[in-house]
Amino acid sequence: MRVERMSNEKFKIFLTFDDLMDRGLSRDELWSDLPRVHRIFSDMMYDAGIELGVELTGVLLVQVYLLQAQGMLVVVTRTEPVDIEDEEDYMEMKVTLDERNEMMFCFDNFEDVIQAGIHLNQLKVIGGSVYFYHEHYYMLLRDEDIWHLEPDQVIALLSEFASASTATSHRLIEYGKTIMDSHACETIVEYFS
Numbered sequence: 001m002r003v004e005r006m007s008n009e010k011f012k013i014f015l016t017f018d019d020l021m022d023r024g025l026s027r028d029e030l031w032s033d034l035p036r037v038h039r040i041f042s043d044m045m046y047d048a049g050i051e052l053g054v055e056l057t058g059v060l061l062v063q064v065y066l067l068q069a070q071g072m073l074v075v076v077t078r079t080e081p082v083d084i085e086d087e088e089d090y091m092e093m094k095v096t097l098d099e100r101n102e103m104m105f106c107f108d109n110f111e112d113v114i115q116a117g118i119h120l121n122q123l124k125v126i127g128g129s130v131y132f133y134h135e136h137y138y139m140l141l142r143d144e145d146i147w148h149l150e151p152d153q154v155i156a157l158l159s160e161f162a163s164a165s166t167a168t169s170h171r172l173i174e175y176g177k178t179i180m181d182s183h184a185c186e187t188i189v190e191y192f193s
Contacts, residue, residue: 001013001014001015001047001048002014002015003048003051005052005054006075009077009079010075010076010077011048011052011054011075011076012073012074012075012076012166013044013048013073013074014071014072014073014074014166015071015072016071017072019071020071020072023040023044025040041064041074045062048076059078059079060076060077060079061077062074062076063076063077065168067102067103067104067164067166071164073166101142101143102141102142102169103140103146103158103164104138104140104141104164104166104167104168104169105138105158105161105162106136106138106162106165106167107136107138107139107162108136108137110137112161113130113161113162115161116157116158116160116161116162117130117139117184117185117187117188117189117192118188118189119161120154120158120185121185121188121189121193123149123153123157125146125149125154125185126185126186127141127142127144127182127184127185127186128140128141128145128182128183128184129169129180129181129182130179130180130184131172131173131178131179133167133171133175133177137179138165138172138176139162139184140169140172
């Protein structure tokens, strides 16, 4: 579990699917066993609060994003405290779940992007997008880019050149620089192979 403070009232937690399994929760149970999910989220919030030195009281808005192959991103926002007598022990979570149909990988240099694109193209992947953001390159692959492959196969290949990223496509489109908007793997092979 990786925890990162975004502001005084907001932080994010990144969990791999192995982290979830360690906590006794499978991906399928996220949608079916809501009381158990709520208990596990409460424990995660408590652990994250201790790690960040944040007291979690009042109403917490919890947004959960399932990242197709990487794991889960949990964004927690603390709202104004609720005026109740026993505020110390009061914590209410409002949880929303969202499943992403994309994979995002972060590269340290463009040469690794080229190598990954060439290898993906050999697997008949022509799509994908490449962005530059905060001194790193990012490759976005949507379901339609890799529909014919097993996600584990794509992850194994890209793990040789990059690391899974919790950055969202929305953030990269908004704040990053678009290097290749679509057909990235095909374009890489055309210009760099």
